[in-house]
Amino acid sequence: MGYAKSAEVREMLKIKELTIGIGDKDIVRDINLSLKKAEIMVLFGPNGSGKSTLIKAILGFSGYDIKKGSIEFNSKNLNNLSIDKRVALGIGIMYQHPPKIRGVRLRQLAEFLSSDKERIAHLAEELSLESHLDREINMGFSGGEMKRAELFQILLQCPSLIFLDEPESGVDIENISIMGKALNEYLKESRAQALIITHTGYILDYVDVSTSSVMIDGHISCSGHPRKIFKAIQEHGYDKCRECKCLSNF
Amino acid sequence: MSKQLLKEFNEEDKKAITSSGMDDTESTRSASFLQADDKIHFSHALSKGVEILAIEDAVSKYSEVSDYYGRAFKTLNKDFPTDTKGGYFIRVKKGHKIDLPIQSCLFLKDSGFKQQVHNIVIIEEDADVHLITGCSASHSAKEAYHLGISEFFIDKRASLNFTMIHSWKEDVAVKPMSVALVQEGGSFVSNYICLKPVKEITMYPTAVLEGENSRASFNSLLLTHPGSFQDIGSRVIFKAKNSSAEIVARAVSLGGKAIARGHFKAEAADIKAHLECRGLIISDKGVIHAIPELETEFRDVEMSHEAAIGKISREEIEYLCSRGFSHDQAQSIIIRGFMDIGILALPDMLKKEIKDLEEKTLEGSF
Numbered sequence: 001m002g003y004a005k006s007a008e009v010r011e012m013l014k015i016k017e018l019t020i021g022i023g024d025k026d027i028v029r030d031i032n033l034s035l036k037k038a039e040i041m042v043l044f045g046p047n048g049s050g051k052s053t054l055i056k057a058i059l060g061f062s063g064y065d066i067k068k069g070s071i072e073f074n075s076k077n078l079n080n081l082s083i084d085k086r087v088a089l090g091i092g093i094m095y096q097h098p099p100k101i102r103g104v105r106l107r108q109l110a111e112f113l114s115s116d117k118e119r120i121a122h123l124a125e126e127l128s129l130e131s132h133l134d135r136e137i138n139m140g141f142s143g144g145e146m147k148r149a150e151l152f153q154i155l156l157q158c159p160s161l162i163f164l165d166e167p168e169s170g171v172d173i174e175n176i177s178i179m180g181k182a183l184n185e186y187l188k189e190s191r192a193q194a195l196i197i198t199h200t201g202y203i204l205d206y207v208d209v210s211t212s213s214v215m216i217d218g219h220i221s222c223s224g225h226p227r228k229i230f231k232a233i234q235e236h237g238y239d240k241c242r243e244c245k246c247l248s249n250f
Numbered sequence: 251m252s253k254q255l256l257k258e259f260n261e262e263d264k265k266a267i268t269s270s271g272m273d274d275t276e277s278t279r280s281a282s283f284l285q286a287d288d289k290i291h292f293s294h295a296l297s298k299g300v301e302i303l304a305i306e307d308a309v310s311k312y313s314e315v316s317d318y319y320g321r322a323f324k325t326l327n328k329d330f331p332t333d334t335k336g337g338y339f340i341r342v343k344k345g346h347k348i349d350l351p352i353q354s355c356l357f358l359k360d361s362g363f364k365q366q367v368h369n370i371v372i373i374e375e376d377a378d379v380h381l382i383t384g385c386s387a388s389h390s391a392k393e394a395y396h397l398g399i400s401e402f403f404i405d406k407r408a409s410l411n412f413t414m415i416h417s418w419k420e421d422v423a424v425k426p427m428s429v430a431l432v433q434e435g436g437s438f439v440s441n442y443i444c445l446k447p448v449k450e451i452t453m454y455p456t457a458v459l460e461g462e463n464s465r466a467s468f469n470s471l472l473l474t475h476p477g478s479f480q481d482i483g484s485r486v487i488f489k490a491k492n493s494s495a496e497i498v499a500r501a502v503s504l505g506g507k508a509i510a511r512g513h514f515k516a517e518a519a520d521i522k523a524h525l526e527c528r529g530l531i532i533s534d535k536g537v538i539h540a541i542p543e544l545e546t547e548f549r550d551v552e553m554s555h556e557a558a559i560g561k562i563s564r565e566e567i568e569y570l571c572s573r574g575f576s577h578d579q580a581q582s583i584i585i586r587g588f589m590d591i592g593i594l595a596l597p598d599m600l601k602k603e604i605k606d607l608e609e610k611t612l613e614g615s616f
Contacts, residue, residue, distance in 0.1 A: 082571070084574055099563065099566045102587055113573060
């Protein structure tokens with residue numbers, strides 16, 4: 001029992017004093033952030049505050065320089081690993097704007113991510129993507145179709161840490177519900193942890209989010225209960241976050 | 251035991267010949283022709299309505315063949331070499347729709363051999379056929395040369411889907427010259443695939459749309475290896491109204507030089523044409539030069555082109571890496587995707603075969 005408990009509270013993702021630069025400019029400055037097993041965090045923040053930059057740097061995308069600090073996942077330092085090596089540790093990402101790739105079909109990626117053809121077929125059906133499997137990835141997909149295809153790949157990949165960058169943007173209400181349910185089910189079953197970037201907050205209706213933080217100008221300015229923080233942002237806007245260290249205590 | 255067309259060739263040559271699309275068992279073909287250097291190895295048809303024989307035999311057997319000889323080039327006031335030896339004569343009789351493709355192969359075997367052939371293909375009224383033709387070279391054919399002259403005559407409402415696979419090697423120079431004449435309601439589709447190294451290829455096949463409502467389509471997949479030079483174009487001349495054409499090319503340079511030309515010339519009104527050329531440069535030493543040309547004397551034409559050349563997008567590579575592919579795997583998937591056979595207008599029965607052939611050829615190329 002004691003072992004199980006200590007695993008539960010262990011920090012899976014641990015970011016320490018991290019500064020990320022793009023070119024000469026520091027976009028994320030000196031942040032600390034951690035996720036425990038099965039913890040789901042929402043990251044709020046205005047455009048350009050550094051949310052996507054943080055995710056891309058954790059994944060190891062080029063152009064995002066770690067100037068200071070460290071990123072650890074499952075007690076492994078990620079700082080100098082290639083993207084695929086990080087992904088192999090169990091990290092997955094759902095893109096906000098995934099690229100279109102000519103001649104590469106969704107099925108190709110699906111079959112790389114999972115050898116279980118039945119699962120691929122079942123999940124494609126659940127996310128209404130059966131007719132997209134043999135199409136070139138994201139070519140001519142609507143906003144919602146792209147997002148469903150992203151989620152589809154994530155769920156086939158079965159990561160234990162998921163980054164979701166604006167999962168609901170461009171998705172109609174009906175599909176948010178389908179996606180939200182599928183995502184929540186996976187997170188519950190796998191006890192994966194997730195970091196979700198959202199503007200609209202719709203995702204809060206479908207996913208059992210445990211905590212949230214607000215990112216302003218490259219800093220984490222506030223952390224707390226997701227509903228309370230979201231409500232405060234809706235009422236006061238992000239400007240208040242600049243003035244106030246913790247809106248959720250309003 | 252299944253048939254073995256290529257039993258007189260050694261294993262290495264068999265492999266070279268089948269890599270350019272020949273079905274050794276012939277079970278999926280309606281006729282076959284093979285010429286190695288200047289020797290005709292076989293030439294026979296299995297389907298009613300198809301004739302296939304060596305060009306010299308056709309000229310002596312049928313008086314009308316000499317009327318066709320050189321006619322397509324004369325239409326363009328273009329000279330062509332006449333010191334040829336061999337080549338095929340294919341005729342599909344009026345009204346015959348041939349289900350299985352006809353296959354042919356022009357093979358280079360001896361070191362330093364200069365193969366010069368003249369082919370004539372006649373598709374009579376309302377006939378419909380697929381022709382898959384391969385050109386390749388034996389390992390022993392050092393510094394060899396191939397000149398292929400082809401004339402295609404597509405009669406009223408007839409259709410020819412012509413797929414040519416070039417499977418050469420780094421010391422072979424090649425010069426195909428071809429002209430297709432397409433009559434009213436006729437269709438000429440040319441699919442061209444060149445994925446192996448070659449010393450030099452220069453070709454500018456031309457389709458002349460002579461009849462109303464005729465169409466031409468040229469689709470090419472080119473992989474240019476270091477040291478290779480490929481000057482490859484497609485030209486369509488519109489001589490009748492309501493005719494249409496499309497040129498689609500994909501060129502990937504691994505370090506060699508590729509010139510991708512395309513030319514539409516409208517000599518009639520009410521025509522429609524679109525040209526699309528995309529190039530991908532993998533190596534710093536690679537060169538791709540896309541030259542699209544549109545030419546018209548008429549107002550009522552719709553001609554367009556798009557050309558784009560670039561390197562592999564970092565975003566696409568990193569996207570695939572974020573799904574777990576290594577950088578090299580991601581690059582290979584993107585190149586293969588770029589060279590998707592989907593851009594070719596292949597008949598269904600050849601799609602899988604050509605895809606497998608492409609996979610096999612690309613293996614280890616990058």
